[in-house]
Amino acid sequence: MISRPRRLRANEHIRSLARETVIAKDSVILPIFLKDGMQLKHPLSALDGHYQYSVDTVCQDIEGFLNAGVKKFILFGIPEKKDSFGSQAYAEEGIVNRGIREIKKQFGNDIYLISDVCMCEYTSHGHCGILEGEMVDNDKTLNYLQKIALSNVEAGIDMVAPSDMMDGRVSAIRSTLEENGYCHTPIMSYSAKYASGFYNPFREAAESAPSFGDRKTYQMDYHNTKEAIKELIQDEREGADILMVKPALSYLDIIAKARENSHLPIAAYSVSGEYAMIKAAARMGYVDEYKMMCETTTSIYRAGASILISYYATDIVKAIEKGDI
Ligand code: PBG
Numbered sequence: 001m002i003s004r005p006r007r008l009r010a011n012e013h014i015r016s017l018a019r020e021t022v023i024a025k026d027s028v029i030l031p032i033f034l035k036d037g038m039q040l041k042h043p044l045s046a047l048d049g050h051y052q053y054s055v056d057t058v059c060q061d062i063e064g065f066l067n068a069g070v071k072k073f074i075l076f077g078i079p080e081k082k083d084s085f086g087s088q089a090y091a092e093e094g095i096v097n098r099g100i101r102e103i104k105k106q107f108g109n110d111i112y113l114i115s116d117v118c119m120c121e122y123t124s125h126g127h128c129g130i131l132e133g134e135m136v137d138n139d140k141t142l143n144y145l146q147k148i149a150l151s152n153v154e155a156g157i158d159m160v161a162p163s164d165m166m167d168g169r170v171s172a173i174r175s176t177l178e179e180n181g182y183c184h185t186p187i188m189s190y191s192a193k194y195a196s197g198f199y200n201p202f203r204e205a206a207e208s209a210p211s212f213g214d215r216k217t218y219q220m221d222y223h224n225t226k227e228a229i230k231e232l233i234q235d236e237r238e239g240a241d242i243l244m245v246k247p248a249l250s251y252l253d254i255i256a257k258a259r260e261n262s263h264l265p266i267a268a269y270s271v272s273g274e275y276a277m278i279k280a281a282a283r284m285g286y287v288d289e290y291k292m293m294c295e296t297t298t299s300i301y302r303a304g305a306s307i308l309i310s311y312y313a314t315d316i317v318k319a320i321e322k323g324d325i
Contacts, residue, residue: 012323016323020302021298021301021302023297023298023301023316023320023325024306024320025069025316025317025320025321026071026072027306027307027308028070028072028307028308028309028310028313028316028317029070029072029073029074029114029267029307029308029309029310029313030065030070030072030073030074030309030310030311030313030314031050031073031074031075031076031309031311032053032058032062032073032074032075032076033050033051033052033053033076033077033078033205033206034052034053034054034055034058034075034076034077034078034095034096034099035052035053035054035077035078035095036054036078036079036080036095037054037080038054038056039054039056039057040052040053040054040057041053041054041057041061044201044204044205045204046200046201046204046205046272046276047201047202047204047205047272047275047276047311048276048279049311050205050311052078052205055095055098055099055102056102058099058102058103059102059103059106059107062103062106062107062111065313065314066107066110066111068314068317068318069314069317069318069321070313070314070317071110071111071112072111072112072113072114073103073111073112073113073114074114074115074116074161074309075096075099075100075113075114075115075116075157076096076116076121076205076206077089077094077095077096077099077121077122078095078121078206078207078208079094079095079121079122080095082122082123082124083122083123083124084123084124084125084130084131085123085130085144086119086121086122086123086144086148087122088122089118089119089121089122089144089147089148089151090144090147090148090150090151091151092151092154092155094122094151096115096152096155097151097152097154097155098155100113100115100152100155100156100157101155101156104155104156112158112159113156113157113158113159114157114158114159114160114161114188115148115149115152115157115159115160115161116161116163117145117148117149117152117160117161117162117163117164117173118145118148118162118163118164119141119144119145119148119164120164120206120208120210121206121207121208124211125210125211125212126208126209126210126211127210127213127215128141128163128164128165128166128215128218129141129144129164129166129218130144134212134213135217136166136217136218138166138167138168138218139168141164141166141169142166142168142169142172143172145162145164145166145169145172145173146172146173146176149162149173149176149177150176150177150180150182153177153180153182153185157185158185158186159185159186159187159188159241160173160177160185160186160187160188161187161188161189161190161244162187162189162190163190163193163246164190164218165190165193165215165218165219165220166218168238169189170187170189170234170235170238170239170240171238171239173187174187174238174239186241186242187239187240187241187242188240188241188242188243188244188267188307189235189240189242189243189244190244190246190269191228191231191232191234191235191240191243191244191245191258192220192228192231192232192243192244192245192246192251192254192258193219193220193244193245193246194219194220194221194222194246194247194251195214195215195216195219195220195221195222196219196222196246196247196250196271196273197273198247198249198250198271198272198273198274199247199271199272199273200272200273200276201272201273201275201276202271202272202273205272222250222251225253225254225257228245228254228257228258229257229258229261232258232261232262233261233262236262236264240264241264241265242264242265242266242267242307243258243262243264243265243266243267244266244267244268244269244309245258245266245267245268245269245305246268246269246271247269247270247271247273247274248268248269248270248271248274248300248305248308249270249274249296249299249300251268252299252300252303253303255268255300255303255304255305256303256304258304259303259304259305260304265306265307266304266305266306266307267305267306267307267308267309268300268303268305268307268308268309269308269309270296270297270300270308270309270310270311270312272311274296275310275311275312278292278293278296290315290319290324293312293315293316293319294319294324294325297310297312297316297319297325298325
C-alpha cells in the first residue's frame with residue numbers, strides 16, 4: 001500500500017508533527033463576575049469553580065489566574081440596584097467601572113480587560129435594552145450602549161464587547177469612541193449570538209434572567225445560517241475588530257462559515273451551559289472531564305476560531321502546556 005494514513009499516527013512525536021490545529025495559550029479569555037458589596041466570593045452552583053466577587057476580593061484570585069497563564073478577562077457586573085434604564089452599567093461608580101479601575105490599578109498592562117457591553121444584568125426587567133411596552137426599543141438602546149462603552153473605556157478597559165444584539169450598535173459605539181479620542185480601543189462584537197438554552201447557568205451567575213418573555217426578538221434564531229453571515233459582515237462594515245460566534249459547540253458550522261467569510265479574527269464563546277454539561281456528566285461518572293474539555297476546546301479552534309472565551313480557561317492553558325490540546 002502506498003498511502004497508509006496510519007504512518008502519521010504511529011506515536012506522539014509524529015502525531016504532533018502532523019497536527020493541523022495548534023492552539024495558542026494566549027488566545028483564551030476567562031469570564032469574571034463582579035458584584036456590588038464587600039468581601040464577597042460567592043460560589044456559583046451552576047458554574048462549578050466560578051464565583052461572584054466583590055471588587056475588594058477579585059484581585060487575589062486574578063493573581064492566581066495570571067500565575068496560571070491566563071491574562072485576558074471579560075468582565076460581567078451584577079449591580080445592587082437595577083432600574084429600567086440600567087443606569088449602574090454606565091455610572092462612574094457602577095460595579096464594572098469600579099472593578100476596571102481597581103484591577104488596572106493593581107495589574108496595569110500585565111492584564112487585558114474586556115467589558116461585556118449589555119444591559120440585561122442592570123435592568124430591572126432583565127432585557128438587554130430599553131423597553132417600549134414589551135419590546136426592546138433598538139434605537140433608544142443604542143444611546144445607552146454608547147454610554148456604557150464610553151464609561152468602560154474612561155475607566156480603563158482595553159476592549160469593549162457588545163453582546164446586546166441591537167442593530168447598528170457597532171457603528172454607534174465606534175463613532176462615540178472616535179469622537180471621544182479612543183480610536184485605538186478595539187470592539188469585539190458578539191455578531192452571531194443566538195437565542196440559546198445554553199445560557200441558563202450564566203443567568204444565575206449574572207442574575208440576569210428576563211422577568212418576562214425571552215430574547216428572541218433580538219438574539220438570533222438558531223435555525224439560521226445565512227443570517228449569521230449577514231450579521232458578521234454587517235458588524236465588520238460597522239467597524240468591529242473581532243467577530244464572535246456564540247454559543248460555540250452547537251454552532252461549529254457557524255464558526256467555520258465566519259472564518260470563510262471574514263478576514264477578521266473569529267472569537268467563539270463556549271458558554272455556561274456547555275461548561276455545565278461537561279461538569280455535570282463528569283460528576284455522574286459518565287465522561288472524563290479532562291478529555292471532554294480537551295476535545296471540545298480543540299473542536300472550536302478546528303472549526304476556525306482563533307480566540308476562545310471559556311470557563312475552562314485556566315485548565316485549557318495547563319492542557320496546552322502539557323501538550324494535551
Ligand atoms: C449578556 C450575556 C449573556 C451571556 C454573555 N453575555 C447572557 C444572555 O444573553 O442571556 C451568556 C454567557 C454564558 O452563558 O456563559 N447579554
